[in-house]
Amino acid sequence: MGRSPCCDKVGLKKGPWTPEEDQKLLAYIEEHGHGSWRALPAKAGLQRCGKSCRLRWTNYLRPDIKRGKFSLQEEQTIIQLHALLGNRWSAIATHLPKRTDNEIKNYWNTHLKKRLAKMGIDPITHKPKSDALLSGTDANQSKNAANLSHMAQWESARLEAEARLVRESKLRSFQNLLTRPTTTAFPSSVSAAQPVNKTAWNSINNAGFGDLESPKSTLTSSENGIGPSTMPMNEFTCTASASSETGIIKQEGEQEWKGTNLAMDNINSLSFTSTSIHDDIGNTMEDGFINLLLNDSTDPSLSDSGKESDGSSGGSDDHCEDNNNNYWNSILDLVNSSPSDSPMF
DNA sequence: AAGATTCGCAACCGCTACTAA
């Protein structure tokens, strides 16, 4: 299609890496660190472009990479984070140490997305597809109106959560730099032998010394198809509209949102019929779509025709709503629990 | 057994953000 090659130089090798090439790259980085990726191939004696070397290292050769089957806990985390962050694989990957963004992206595209679709859930919005069929009635028009009133609230809360994830990630990076200044300060991209370099100081500067605001890149989620226009609001509507009657069940760990008054107000303004409130997302996810999905991977009976799961045929509305609420509760729980609190870390 | 189709993953491409000169 006329795409220009990533490297101008002709004669550079492309395609699968050979064990010999891997060995060369590994040996060079272990001894010298990667330094400038552009200069690395020549120094390491590789007929590859720097970009190719970098990808090979970050996605395959890095010693801190865990390969193989994803655990249920990892699947859960990916689904939840995808609901929150969309296709921002690198952001998701920061919460799954030892997994690369590429691997997570591939796993999502080949496994999780299909599983969601099979269960009748839109993998983009994480919203039951059956909702679309319900639109048009008076009742649902009022529902939709209520949705709109909560979209801004939810979006604000979501963005705040995102910003918080980034802040904490940065803080952890900086703490790593302080506590492990010479060897493992760059767990995600640099070998243990990597000396402190320019990037390290960039990390320090970015981490902030008081400059921990969310970077611009974290606030562009609407570009990824999960912004206000596409976020699943129906899940919240039923309970949100009834919150004054039923009372609000606050999320554990909500104090984590202190300092973000708007976000906290938003979260508190939403009500959830929580049947699985917990502070450990990895162990106590008992209901909701997540578990249906996960069960689906091991229980063929749940995958047949989606009757048990998609809420559009068979299950009661109440059951559907409970599932929805738990689904989003779990996502908020994930946000509320800092990554360092997570059992995964 | 053989060809066709589907699946899964590694790698590539183009774009964007960031930094330094």
Next chain:
DNA sequence: GTTAGTAGCGGTTGCGAATCT
């Protein structure tokens, strides 16, 4: 403020393996 160089990200492709017919 501009520009060039670099790294990182997300979407997409290509190909071998697995499965189906």
